[in-house]
Amino acid sequence: MECIMECGIKNLAKKLNNILIEHIKNTVPFLKPKIDSLKSIEEERLLELGEPMDNMNRSEYLAVLVNYITKFSQQYQDIIDGKVFYKDRVDELKGGARIHYIFNDWYIKSLNDFSPLEMLTDEEIRIAIRNSSGPRGALFVPESAFETLIKKLINCLKEPSLRCADQVYEELLKIVDNCRIADMERFTNLKSAINEQVKILLKDCLQPTKEMIKNLMLIELSYINTSHPDFLNEHFMKNVYDKDNDYIDELDTVVHPKHNHKMLQRPKREYQETCGSNMNYSTIHHNNTYKEEMKMWKHKEDAKSFRNKEGTKITNINNNRENVFVLPVIPEKIIPEYSSSSKEIIEIDLIKSLINNYFNIVRKHIADAVPKAIMHFMVNTSRKTMQKVLISNLHNGELFNLFNECSSIKVKRNNCKKNLESLNQAIKMLAEIRNQEV
Template structure:
C-alpha cells in the first residue's frame, strides 16, 4: 500500500489554516461536552492509542513542549484526556504566555504546568479513586501557547494485560472497548504509537487500529524509542512503510528516558538531542520529513486540517438539520410568559389540550393513532367484546359439580323424611356457587380497562408539557391516583352485582328451564326413543296368569296419555276411553288398581320391598321412562282424591 504524500508546509503557513477551522471544531466539542450530546454529531479529532508504557505521554508532552502529564512505570492515563492545542500570538517584546484551562474549571488559568499535572491526577482520583481504576469519562484540557500548532488529540488509556489495584479482571477488554468507541468513527484519525524495541508485527496499537481502519486511510504510525533499539538494527523499513504500510505514513521520534525525567531534563534539551540523534545516523539522513517531534506536529496539523475540510460540508449539513429540528421543536413549545395571568392561561391551555387529546383517543379521532396495535377506545371495545366475553364463555357452569353433589344436596334438603317433590333449596345453593365463578373474569376485565386508561394518559401528553417536566410528572401522579381511586369502587360494584345475581334467581326468564319444561323435554326424549324402537302390542291370547300384568301396563299408558301441565300426550298411547272400556269389561281388579298402584297394594309393596333391599336409597333412577311415569302417577292420584263427584 503506497503512502499518501503529505504536502510540506512550515509552521507559519500551517497556523493560519489551523486558526480557520480547528478552533471552530474545538468550540463545538466543548459545547457538545457540556450538553452531554457529543455522540449526536461526529466531530473530527485525533485519538492516540498504544500499549502501556509505549511512549504516548512523552509524545504529547513533546508536542506541547512542557511537562504536564502524570508519569510512572504503571498505568498513568486512566481517563480519556481531550487535549486541545491552540496557538497564540507572541506579545510585544517577544514574551511568551503559556497556560492551560480545564473545562470543569471554567475561567481558571493554570500557568504552572505542575499544577495542571496535579489537577489531572486529582480529577482522575475523584472519578475512579486512587487505586488504578479506569473510567471513560473525559477530562478536557486546553493549552494556549505560541509554540504549538492547532491540534486536537484524545489521549486514551494504554492497553494493559494484567489487572492491578482496583482494576477489574476484564480490564483489557474494557480498555479495548473504550478505544474502539473513539476510533471506529470515520471522523476520527488514529495516532498509533508503537515502541521500536518491540516487533512491529506484534504492535497492539496497529492491531486495534487495523480493526477500526482496515485500509489504513485514517491511521498515522508513530515509532518511539528509536535510540534504544538493538545495535545493528534500525527502523528505516518501518518508517518507509515496507513492513506494515499505512496511507498516512510513519513518523519516528526519540523520547526522554526515565533517567532524563528523573534528572528534570527539559523538553527543549530533549528536542535538541533528538535532532542530533537523527543527524548522526546516516540511515535516517534522507528521512528528514519522517523523523522528529516537529515533523510529527506539522504532519498532524496538516492532516487534521485536510480531514476537517473533507468532513466540513457533511458536518455543516448535519448541524443545519439538527438546528432546524430543534427550532421546530422549540417553536412547538410556545412563547415563555413571565406574568402570572399568562402562566395561568398557559396552564389552562395545556390542561384543555390534554383533555381533548384524551377524549379524541377514546373516540378514535386522534391524529397520531397507532396503525400497528389497538389503542384507546378500540382497545376498550375489544376488551369488552372479545376478552371479557371469551373469559365468560370459558366458564363451565357444571365444573366441579357432579351428579353425586346434586343428589347429596337434594337428600340433605329433605331432612329426616323423604320428599314427594324436589325442594328448591339445593337448587339455589348449587346455582349460587356456580354464579360466584363469574367474579374473577369480571374483575380481570376491570383491571384491563384500568391498564389501558393508564397507557392513554401517558400517550396524551402534549408538546407544551415537554417544557415543564415538573408539571408533567405531577399530572402523571394526579391522573394515576384518580384512575386508581376509581378502580376500587368499580371492583366493589362488580362484587355487588354478582352478589345480587346470587341472591335472586329470575325463574320468569324465557330461557329458564323449570319443572314443567324439564318434564316436557324428558317426554320428548322418551318419545324419540320409542319412535326409534316401538314396543310390540300385547296379544289377545294372553293367559290368565299374565292378565293382571297386561292390565297394569294399560293403566300406565292411560295415565301417561293424560295431558299434564300442557304436555301433549304421546301419539302411540291408546286413548283413555278405550282403556276404560277394556277395564270395565274385565273384573273388579282393574278398578282397584288405581289407588293400590299409587299407594302400593300387596304386589306393589312386595316389589317395593324387593327394590329397597336390592339397591340403596341413594342409587339414581336408571330409567327416565319410569321416573316420568311416577310423576304422572302422582298427579293422577291428586286428581282422584280432590276431584268432586258429578
C-alpha cells in the same frame, strides 16, 4: 502573448473563483431543499421546547396551566373515542379499541365459553338434593337444592367480572401514559403531577366500579326468579318431556306390555294439558311421578332383596338368651352410596336442565350489565371529571416549580436557535450566489 495574459497568481485566483461559483450555482437546486428540510426540523424542535417562562407572574402561569390541562384532557378523550391518528404500529389495536376488545373478545367470550355443568358432578347434585329434602325425603325435587347449586355457579361469575374492571383500568393507565402535549414535555414536574393526579382519579373510579359489579352479583343471588319468562317456557318444558320419554322408552322392554300402554298414555296426556296452562317449577315434578314409578318398578326385586338382607341382622349372644337386633355404628361423616337410583337419576337430569337454563339467563344479564357499569363508573366518569379535578388540585400548588425547566432543555433551546441562524444565513448566501454573475 495570450498565454502570458492568462498566467499569474491573480488570473489563477480569478479562474478558480469562477469555477467554484459555477459549481455552487449547479448545486444550489439540490442544496436549497436540504437546507429547507433542516430548517423545518429545527423549527419543530424549537416549538416543542417552547419559550422560556422565567419572568411570568402567577396569573400567566395559571393561564398556561389551564391550557395544558385542557389539551391533556381532550387528548385523553380523543384516544378513547378513536380520534387520534397513530403513525407507528398501525397493525394493532389502540386506545378505545382495546377496551372494546376487552369487553367483547375477552370477557363476554370467556363467559359464553364457561359451562356451568362442568363445575358440578352428579354426586354433588345428588347430595344437594338429599340435604335439601330433610328427614322425610322429598316426593318431588326440592327447589332449595336448585337454589343452592345455582347460587354456587353465579358466584363463579364474580371474579372474572372484577378482573374485567381491573383490565380496563390498566388500559386507561396506558392511555394516560400515551397522552403527550408537544410543548409540555419540557416541564417534567408538571407532567409528573398531572399523571399522578389522573392515576388517583382512575383509582377512585375503580372502587365504585367494583362495588357496582359486586352489587350486581348480590342482586342475582338475592332472588332466584323461577318465574322468569325465559326460564320455564314452553320450549324448555317440551325438551324436558322429550328427554324423559326417551328414558322411558329404554325401559319399554322391562315393563309388561299390558301396563306399558296405560303408563305411557298418562304422561303424554298430562303434558298436553300442562302446555295449555301456566307452567311452573312444581309442574315438572308432577309430570315425572309416573315416569319415576316405572323406573322404580325395574328395581323392585332388587329392593325387596335389599330390605330382606338389611332389615334384620341377628346375632346369637347365648343359647340361653333371646335373639336381639344389633345396629351398626353411625359414622361421623355420612357419605351416601355411589350408585344412584332411577328416581335420583331423573332428579339429577332435571336439576341439570334447570341449572343450565337459568344460568344462561343470568350470564346474559351479567355480560350486558358489567361492561355498562365499567363504562359509566370508570371510563365516562374519568372523562367528564378529569379537567375539573386537575385544575382544582394543581392551581393551588407552587406553579413556579411545576414550570421549572431542567438545564438540558435550556441548552437544547440555545442550540436550536444557533442552528436556525446558521441555516438562515446559508439560505441568504445561496440567494446571493444565484444572482451573482460569473
